[in-house]
Amino acid sequence: xxxxxxxxxxxxxxxxxxxxxxxxxxxxxxxxxxxxxxxxxxxxxxxxxxxxxxxxxxxxxxxxxxxxxxx
Numbered sequence: 001x002x003x004x005x006x007x008x009x010x011x012x013x014x015x016x017x018x019x020x021x022x023x024x025x026x027x028x029x030x031x032x033x034x035x036x037x038x039x040x041x042x043x044x045x046x047x048x049x050x051x052x053x054x055x056x057x058x059x060x061x062x063x064x065x066x067x068x069x070x071x
Contacts, residue, residue, distance in 0.1 A: 002036055003040055006037070006042050007041075007042075016034075018030045018032070
């Protein structure tokens with residue numbers, strides 16, 4: 001689904017660690033984001049969210065529905 005969106009010109013956000021850290025330290029990155037960008041022929045723009053752990057901790061209940069948020 002993400003690859004299709006990228007190929008059609010959509011922006012896709014990916015968290016390359018594939019998990020949230022309990023220690024708030026970076027974990028090793030997975031290769032999925034880079035592979036999707038390569039396969040779709042689009043640039044990869046590294047970005048960070050700093051302080052998000054204060055709002056959404058690893059054990060907090062999460063809304064799993066899909067939301068479209070214009071940026």
